[in-house]
Amino acid sequence: MKYKGNAFKYGRDINTDDIIAAKYLVSWDKTELGKNCMETIDPDFVKNVKPGDIIVAEENFGCGSSREHAPMAIEGAGVSVVIAKSFARIFYRNSLNTGLPLLESPEAVDGITAGDAIEVDTESGKITDVTTGQSWQAKPYPPFMQELIKAGGLINYIKEKRG
Amino acid sequence: MSSTITEKILAAHAGQKTVKPNDLLEIDVDVVLSNDVTAPIAITEFRRVGVKTVFDKDKVVMVADHYVPGKDVKSAEQAKFMREFAEEQDLTNYFDVGCGGVEHALLPEKGLIKPGDAVIGADSHTCTYGALGAFATGMGSTDIAAAMATGKIWVKVPASLKFVYNGRPGRWVYGKDLMLAAIGRVGVDGALYKAMEFTGEAIDEMSVDQRLSMTNMAIEAGAKNGIMAPNQATLDYVRSRTDAPFTVYASDADAAYEEVFEFDAGEIEPLVAFPHLPSNVRPISQVGTVPINQVVIGSCTNGRLEDMRVAAEVLRGHKAAKNVRLIVIPATQEVYRAAMKEGLFDVFLDANAAVSTPTCGPCLGGHMGVLAAGERAVATTNRNFVGRMGHKESEVYLANPAVAAASAILGRIGGPDEI
Numbered sequence: 001m002k003y004k005g006n007a008f009k010y011g012r013d014i015n016t017d018d019i020i021a022a023k024y025l026v027s028w029d030k031t032e033l034g035k036n037c038m039e040t041i042d043p044d045f046v047k048n049v050k051p052g053d054i055i056v057a058e059e060n061f062g063c064g065s066s067r068e069h070a071p072m073a074i075e076g077a078g079v080s081v082v083i084a085k086s087f088a089r090i091f092y093r094n095s096l097n098t099g100l101p102l103l104e105s106p107e108a109v110d111g112i113t114a115g116d117a118i119e120v121d122t123e124s125g126k127i128t129d130v131t132t133g134q135s136w137q138a139k140p141y142p143p144f145m146q147e148l149i150k151a152g153g154l155i156n157y158i159k160e161k162r163g
Numbered sequence: 164m165s166s167t168i169t170e171k172i173l174a175a176h177a178g179q180k181t182v183k184p185n186d187l188l189e190i191d192v193d194v195v196l197s198n199d200v201t202a203p204i205a206i207t208e209f210r211r212v213g214v215k216t217v218f219d220k221d222k223v224v225m226v227a228d229h230y231v232p233g234k235d236v237k238s239a240e241q242a243k244f245m246r247e248f249a250e251e252q253d254l255t256n257y258f259d260v261g262c263g264g265v266e267h268a269l270l271p272e273k274g275l276i277k278p279g280d281a282v283i284g285a286d287s288h289t290c291t292y293g294a295l296g297a298f299a300t301g302m303g304s305t306d307i308a309a310a311m312a313t314g315k316i317w318v319k320v321p322a323s324l325k326f327v328y329n330g331r332p333g334r335w336v337y338g339k340d341l342m343l344a345a346i347g348r349v350g351v352d353g354a355l356y357k358a359m360e361f362t363g364e365a366i367d368e369m370s371v372d373q374r375l376s377m378t379n380m381a382i383e384a385g386a387k388n389g390i391m392a393p394n395q396a397t398l399d400y401v402r403s404r405t406d407a408p409f410t411v412y413a414s415d416a417d418a419a420y421e422e423v424f425e426f427d428a429g430e431i432e433p434l435v436a437f438p439h440l441p442s443n444v445r446p447i448s449q450v451g452t453v454p455i456n457q458v459v460i461g462s463c464t465n466g467r468l469e470d471m472r473v474a475a476e477v478l479r480g481h482k483a484a485k486n487v488r489l490i491v492i493p494a495t496q497e498v499y500r501a502a503m504k505e506g507l508f509d510v511f512l513d514a515n516a517a518v519s520t521p522t523c524g525p526c527l528g529g530h531m532g533v534l535a536a537g538e539r540a541v542a543t544t545n546r547n548f549v550g551r552m553g554h555k556e557s558e559v560y561l562a563n564p565a566v567a568a569a570s571a572i573l574g575r576i577g578g579p580d581e582i
Contacts, residue, residue: 013351013440017548022527026230026237028204040550060352063385064548065527066287068204068303088385089356090287094303144187144317154309155211162213 001101001122003080004130005052008045009114014057015064016091020073022065033069034076051078054118056109058084062091071100081120083127083138085109096145097154103127103138111136165415167323169358169390172298172412176281184322184421193297194222194275195310196284198266199238200229201303202245205285208308217252218314224256224275225249226266229523231259234530264495264521267291267379267463271371272497274405278393279412283307283316288463288545290381294374295401296393296411301382321387323358324349325420328365330429335579337473338373339465339543339563341365342380343434344426347444355385357421360414365428366391371400372469379464380545383441433578435541436561439549447566447578457488457540458571459552460564461519462526465543466494470564471502475510477568477579482514484574489516490532496521514571528552534559541570 018041020033027033038045055061055074061084062070071094074082082095085106095102101122108127112118116131125138141149151157164181166174174182176190195217197205202225209217217223225245233239242259249257256275263269267288270276278296282289285307292299302316310316326345345359359381366374374391381389392413393401401409432446460466460474471493483489491511493499499521502508511518525532526544534540534553539560542552547559560576569579 015546015548017527017546017551021550022529025200026235026241028207040555060355060385063351064287064382064546066201066285066289066301066303068201068285068305086352086355088352089387090301090303090382093306097303097305142187154305155208158212158309158313 003052003054003120003122005050005054005080005118007054007056007112007114007116007118008049009112010055010057012058013060013063016062016067016070017064019062019070020067025067025069028069030072030076033073034078037073037077046077049077049079052080053078054120055079055082056112057082058109059086061087063088066090068094068098071095071098075100081122083108096148099153105136105138108136108138165417167358167360167414167418168296168392168412169298169323169360169388170320172279172281173318173320182320184320186320188318188320189315190281190318191314192283192310192316193280194224194282195307196224196266196270196282196286196289197304197307198229198286199227199231199242199245201285201307203241204304205307205311206244206248208305209311212308212312214312217311220253221255223254223311224270225254226258226263226269227260228263228265229527230529231522232520262496265463265466265523268467268494268498271295271375272404272495277401277405277407277409279410283310287382288379290386290389291375291379291463293378293381293388293390294371295397296391298388298390300388321356321358322421323360324354325423326359326361327423327425328361328363328428329425330364330427331368332365332428332431335433335565336431337563338369338377340431340434341426341428342377343436343444343561344431345424346380346384346442347434348424349384351383351440351442352385354381357386359384359386359389361389361391367394370469371396372467375467376464380441383545433563433566435566435576436547438547438558438560441545441547441561450576453539453560453576455487455541455570455575456538457490457532457534458567459490459492459525459532459540459542459544460567461492461494462523462544463494464545465564466492466498468498468501470543471498471507474564474568475507477565477582478514478572479510481572481582483516483571487571487574489514489571490519490525491516492519492522492524494521525552541567541576543567
């Protein structure tokens with residue numbers, strides 16, 4: 001899939017309480033959760049984010065709680081892709097399962113400035129900063145995870161396997 | 164081939180002789196856990212699989228603990244959604260208000276976790292059970308849904324990091340402090356995707372309650388699991404709570420570790436994790452003057468009976484400072500009753516503490532002790548992220564129960580030696 005949007009930049013160790021505060025864990029509707037995404041650390045985020053926009057962050061994005069509400073809130077806010085230097089493991093699995101594409105590229109994170117227009121091809125892993133003309137190659141997903149993504153997530157994968 | 168305890172348990176659950184780090188496995192799971200916040204999504208996803216019943220009604224465990232007793236209509240609806248599913252599926256191990264408590268204190272108590280088990284839960288602190296010699300890790304709701312349907316889950320074998328604690332911890336130093344020392348050393352992503360294995364004299368001699376409070380926080384270093392070979396206290400504990408057979412695993416002497424970290428337990432002071440990361444630790448002697456508004460003693464980290472006893476030992480004959488709200492939350496019904504019978508409630512009530520029914524409540528800023536702007540709390544919980552216990556301009560300082568109790572009396576962060 002190809003995505004296009006503007007970059008929102010964040011630091012390291014962005015935790016799942018930052019992404020969606022626990023007080024909002026009384027809903028499991030993506031759109032509802034999306035209304036309060038990033039509220040604690042960036043109250044203007046939901047005002048400024050437009051469909052397709054991209055989150056760019058440093059190391060250990062999504063650390064903390066196992067709440068699947070976190071990738072759901074990011075999707076619900078309209079974000080298409082998250083690019084980070086590294087991801088916390090439960091968040092990584094959850095994103096794979098809920099269908100939020102993640103790309104790991106320390107170079108892209110260093111190269112991208114907040115507000116830049118970004119193009120991402122999740123299949124090839126190519127990230128292009130349209131504003132500066134730079135481009136980078138993200139780490140490809142391991143083969144098993146590509147299979148999961150192709151199936152449309154873990155539940156569909158299991159359904160396929162069960163026939 | 165020599166293996167770590169984590170590798171041995173994973174190999175056994177994948178039907179393989181040996182495994183090595185980065186192998187991708189499909190494992191059989193012994194316990195599949197979720198709670199009132201994560202179960203609703205798991206149940207919704209489970210319905211999509213197209214099976215009618217869970218793979219094993221004894222092994223799918225659900226606990227109402229986060230927003231119970233119901234804090235508002237929406238949270239009550241979530242709990243109801245889970246309750247109705249538990250009834251429909253006739254789950255053997257469904258624990259509601261009055262019958263359970265905080266999940267990671269509850270499951271070991273109920274004899275549901277045994278050495279050698281593979282446990283997954285839709286809660287990041289599922290890693291707690293590693294203290295009993297099990298492989299245990301947190302996942303999201305969809306992974307849990309898949310395991311509820313099939314009894315299996317995919318896992319990548321983690322590389323192991325070894326944390327060796329030589330010597331014996333001093334007075335007022337507990338598993339919590341040893342763990343904060345490890346997180347302070349490696350950082351909040353220092354064990355990302357890895358197994359944290361704890362060994363050494365201090366671990367071998369440690370009580371079950373303290374061991375559980377250590378592995379509980381493995382996720383705070385980013386780890387997939389925290390684990391300890393069962394010691395005698397652990398084996399006695401498990402055998403007193405279940406008749407089911409189990410296999411005890413331990414790492415081979417020449418097992419491979421990616422890195423080894425050594426600590427002298429005798430040199431570790433009570434530690435306090437300052438805002439806003441659990442890795443931001445300072446020894447109690449170097450905290451300076453930090454006035455506080457609230458103290459919370461409880462949670463899946465430090466809400467067990469030994470924690471209650473430690474807090475009571477410090478609080479006995481004292482009162483919380485005038486401007487401090489002291490909240491004590493025994494983690495389970497069993498801890499609650501035992502603390503009451505031992506007379507600890509008298510100590511807490513004499514200290515002007517509010518003693519609450521078991522709940523995760525304030526730990527995640529849910530209810531029962533949410534902080535206002537500018538307020539500071541010392542908590543025996545596990546996370547001190549921005550806004551974790553309430554307003555984004557509030558602060559949480561993580562400490563052991565003795566430090567938390569002493570701080571309540573002092574009205575500022577301080578150790579029990581000052582009392």
